[in-house]
Amino acid sequence: MRWRRPVSDRRPLAVVAAAVLAVALAGCGIAKDPLGVTLGDASSAASSAALALEQHDDGRLTKAAAATMVDDARTELATAGKQLAELSTSGEQTAVQRDALDVLARSVQHVHEASADLGSSRARDLIDRLRADADDLERLEQAAVDAR
Amino acid sequence: MTDLPQHPDRNGRLVDANLHLLDRQVLDRDDRPILAAGDLELEQSDEGRWHIVRVILGSGLTARFFGAHRPASTRDTLDWDIITDLGAAISTDVDRDDVDALWTERWWRDHVIVKIPGGQHDPG
């Protein structure tokens, strides 16, 4: 079989390798602010849990679907919490990070309660608390971006 | 490139190996697939003319990666004279059950597929 790679074919490989390298290097500069992204995810998760509770309470989502949605939100919040804790920030962002850790801890607790007793009478109360958490997290997200 | 003269020997159908022959699917008498045509084996006739004597079966998947050849004895081949047509695929006048190059397929059939219940059923 004719398997030897003639010299003329090797040139394109070198070009591709160089291009990929250049892109990777450029990658570090433009990425979005990690603190802002983490807080955005957390805020999204909190309002997602609130939506699930509300729609289930209104009888528009089955228990299975609502429970899944709350469970997904809990996973996303847990991940955001871990990322937030591990994040090294500087300047005013550190203050934002500290506040965010408290709000996040509170919203994890709320989501935990939500998934524990989905149909409970406290549902309305939990929805408002989760919506408040989401707003706080969104405010902190904006603060983090401004403080960059 | 196009201003070069036409080669005189043209009584017959002109066929380029890479373009019309190599890596084409070889079919048996009933158009059932055998294997891909991987290479060609040439021999010199008494007057010294090179001509194709055998098609070597095998695709890139099972080919040797480092240019080495399998010893001639174990090479899966089909004789040139059983070829009936060269189209999008290479048609031949042989029954695939007689082609011993398909021993790997038979191994999979006899040692794996037939062992699983339902292996012979006709899905229709």
Add this chain to the structure above:
Amino acid sequence: MILGDILSRPVECGGERIGVVVDARFVLRDADRPGRAPADLVGLLVGQHTGMAFLGYERSSVARPHLLNRWLAYRQRDCFLVDIDDVAHLGEVVELRADFDRWSPMLPE
């Protein structure tokens, strides 16, 4: 001889590199049933690249799509057919006789 051994091989004439073996041209004496008659080796097609040569655009009348065809034809602009009798030696390097002729690579339609 295994055809695969000479495909992609460098081609030289008097020590000077001419190109690489891109393909091999055969003539089927019996067009209706190829197997019934010998398929004689007419010669070797020599070009500069083996990479994209397989697409065979440059050697057949497939004219479309135009843009693609022009680029592929460009890559093979100096491809030619050399008669097997003009080949002095077939091996790691394909050596041509000094006075070898260049024939058109185009396939008649």
Add this chain to the structure above:
Amino acid sequence: MKRIFGVALGILTAIGGFVDIGDLVTNAVVGSRFGLSLAWVVVVGVIGISLFAHMSGKVTALSGRATFDIIRERLGPRAALANLTGSLAMTLLTLMAEIGGVALALQLLTGIVPVVYILPVAVLLWLILWRVKFSILENVAGLMGLLLIAFVIALFQLGPDWGELGRQVAQDLPSTGENGLTYAFYAVALFGAAMTPYEVFFFSSGAAEDHWTSRDLWLSRVNVSVGFPLGGLLSIAIAGCAAVVMLPAGIGVSSLSQVVAPVGVALGIAGLIVVVVGVLAATSGAAIETALSCGYAIAQFAGWPWGKRLRPSQAPQFHAVLLGVIVISCLVMLSGIDPVVVTEFSVVFSAVALPLTYFPILVVANDPQYVGEHTNGPILNFLAMIYLVIVMVAALAAVPLMVLTKMGA
């Protein structure tokens, strides 16, 4: 009468079959972050897949050779092997995502954690491919997939501000604080989701198996030009629902539950169950198609007998590959990896692998040796060349964008 039924069935299965986990997730994610400002990408993708599927159906109908048989022949074994590896890796990744998608849909119906369903789904998938009569299989999944129309009904039910949606479609750059790079990344991901290569492997292999001839070409044209665009409409409806419900609530979609939630909001529990069954059917149908496509790719490349209509004993290696890829996918998904993450990677790598199969098919669709006098007309070629450029740009941009935006974070 039977002819019309055949045509209708073809179109319906094309619609149901068009949407898979990649379309569901990517459209919802994009809808929840960019509204409908990326809808044009779905239109571009649908035209592309229609063109690509038609060309490969035509080549197969006229030459009797399916996609990977042609690719091996046209590019020679060495380049074709690299091509096979790339396309196979992408199809295998999609198979994993589809199996995960089925498990997620079952979680939405039953509330049980998806990883529990991975093994039973994989075993059932293999059993279906081993035993079930294929024509039933293909039509049931395709028809049930039509239940996804619930997204369209939900969008109307939500009574959105059509003016606002219209403005989102028209406006090119995002207003929601997303930067241009993320926008570009999701454009490529959406394009990869709409123009999935495995659908073409499946489509062209089906043409070969059903022994299509030039007389069937009009059927292929109808299937493709009606079925796929309507499938594209479903995709846009998925994005629309997310844009109307999730975007204002500040929820960035990252799970299947959030993809279907808007239908619950709009149509209540009945609508929700219908759409989840639709998702189950679409992902199951896609799992069957991707598993088969892995088998087709390897068997056609190697020249082995292949096909869903042959007895397993007549195509032993083909069925061995099916078993192998299902086992591999099952093991990977059992690791508990999030199917949505696998899906996002699969659509991006779809975009990367697309030129590998698009380019040879374009070349062969112009080669009289394969298609006789049915070579591409000038308009078709002009369009096909434009898409060659689009496909190459998307493929080259996909990985760098993925790195730059950390998967669109």
